[in-house]
Amino acid sequence: MTYETAIAALADPTRRCIVERLRGGPLPVSALADGLPVSRPAVSQHLRVLSGAGLLQVTPHGTRRYYGLAPGGVDELRAWLDAMWDDALAAFAAEARLEARRREKERPR
Amino acid sequence: MTYETAIAALADPTRRCIVERLRGGPLPVSALADGLPVSRPAVSQHLRVLSGAGLLQVTPHGTRRYYGLAPGGVDELRAWLDAMWDDALAAFAAEARLEARRREKERPR
DNA sequence: CATGATCGTAAGTCATCGCTTACCGTAGGA
DNA sequence: TCCTACGGTAAGCGATGACTTACGATCATG
Numbered sequence: 707m708t709y710e711t712a713i714a715a716l717a718d719p720t721r722r723c724i725v726e727r728l729r730g731g732p733l734p735v736s737a738l739a740d741g742l743p744v745s746r747p748a749v750s751q752h753l754r755v756l757s758g759a760g761l762l763q764v765t766p767h768g769t770r771r772y773y774g775l776a777p778g779g780v781d782e783l784r785a786w787l788d789a790m791w792d793d794a795l796a797a798f799a800a801e802a803r804l805e806a807r808r809r810e811k812e813r814p815r
Numbered sequence: 816m817t818y819e820t821a822i823a824a825l826a827d828p829t830r831r832c833i834v835e836r837l838r839g840g841p842l843p844v845s846a847l848a849d850g851l852p853v854s855r856p857a858v859s860q861h862l863r864v865l866s867g868a869g870l871l872q873v874t875p876h877g878t879r880r881y882y883g884l885a886p887g888g889v890d891e892l893r894a895w896l897d898a899m900w901d902d903a904l905a906a907f908a909a910e911a912r913l914e915a916r917r918r919e920k921e922r923p924r
Numbered sequence: 925c926a927t928g929a930t931c932g933t934a935a936g937t938c939a940t941c942g943c944t945t946a947c948c949g950t951a952g953g954a
Numbered sequence: 955t956c957c958t959a960c961g962g963t964a965a966g967c968g969a970t971g972a973c974t975t976a977c978g979a980t981c982a983t984g
Binding site: 827829853854856857860861877878879 | 971972973974975976980981982
């Protein structure tokens, strides 16, 4: 449920750039806007999306608000990826069995 | 580089539905289109995007093409997530140190 | 060889989304 | 108390993208 909004939030290049800029630690909005090719209101809108997805957390300090990566923010997303692609191995085995069955059906011709 | 197209491909709900339907093993296009709320050409377009992102692999068999999850298709995406959010712990430590420094600066007043 | 089934592609339409400018509320310093 | 910095919000615009219908190509089957 939440991993859907998380992956939607991370799909935007500008938002990924924000995430990468937050690797070093929390930053206020103005510091984030400097160096980004978009205006400051655009950054605010992106921060709203990222926060809404549970990827960022805010700590107001005076007039400036520090945005930082939320620990465990991508846990559900990782869990979904694992659920899909770990079963893919089993699917691979299934496909191998299907292939074997197809050969078996072809051989007697 | 590839994780960007992968996350963009997985951002669409219909494409995620396709991925989930492929957990049980490869399927031809018609079988995928049945049960999805979109037309068959739409499914073909989604499959093109997913394949282009390295998430799916195709095995033509006669007139029908079997689409299946590509093993290791999300490896780069997982690596990127780890690189971001594992360093987030270090960032958290950095923020803690920053907080400590702020208190230290406030205390002597 | 002809026919039907499977699937990819092209063109067009409509909604969603990201960006901008303009505006407003709020906290801190002179 | 003014005023300046910081940042969130609203409205409008342009572009990207997802979907549909129509068409064409290919392979198996009668």
